[in-house]
Amino acid sequence: MSAERPERRDLDGSGLRVAIVCSRFNGEITESLLAAATRTLVELGVREGDIVCELVPGAFELPVVAQRFAASGSVDAVIALGAVIRGETSHYELVATAAASGIARVALDTGVPVIFGVLATETPEQARARSGGALGNHGEDAAVAAVDMATLMRRVAGGRPTGVR
């Protein structure tokens, strides 16, 4: 049994329904996360018609909309995308903490995987590097995690937990 992250070729998103909730705040960054997440889901076999997307004002608003999707019973996974960049006030900490804990709570409350695709960085440059720059695109990683988790949850629900070969 290997604990390595799955190869993309081993993931099959066909038949999955995925909701994306994306923050408009720091839009230059989040638009790039959203484009990569959507493109990657389709590359992994999720039909475009099975992807729904809603935009929210900021990362603070991600959990409540994620909860609406997760509780609807109509999606296999939710991806929450945002970019929280440290400013000169403590607002950053409050927003980042609320987004992270809210998203974790939604997943535990509903049993639906909610993927934390929120960048929390010190600077805009660090965020750019992780949203299509030198350090990849966190939106792509979020889509891979969504398909990985959604298929895992289906297997677990079917009584066939993975990792046991």
Ligand code: INI
């Ligand atoms: N929202 C973000 O998504 N990123 C940030 O960096 C950010 N900062 O730093 O202020 C931010 N603030 C807005 C917040 O998410 C809410 O939309 C707002 O407070 C209204 O509830």
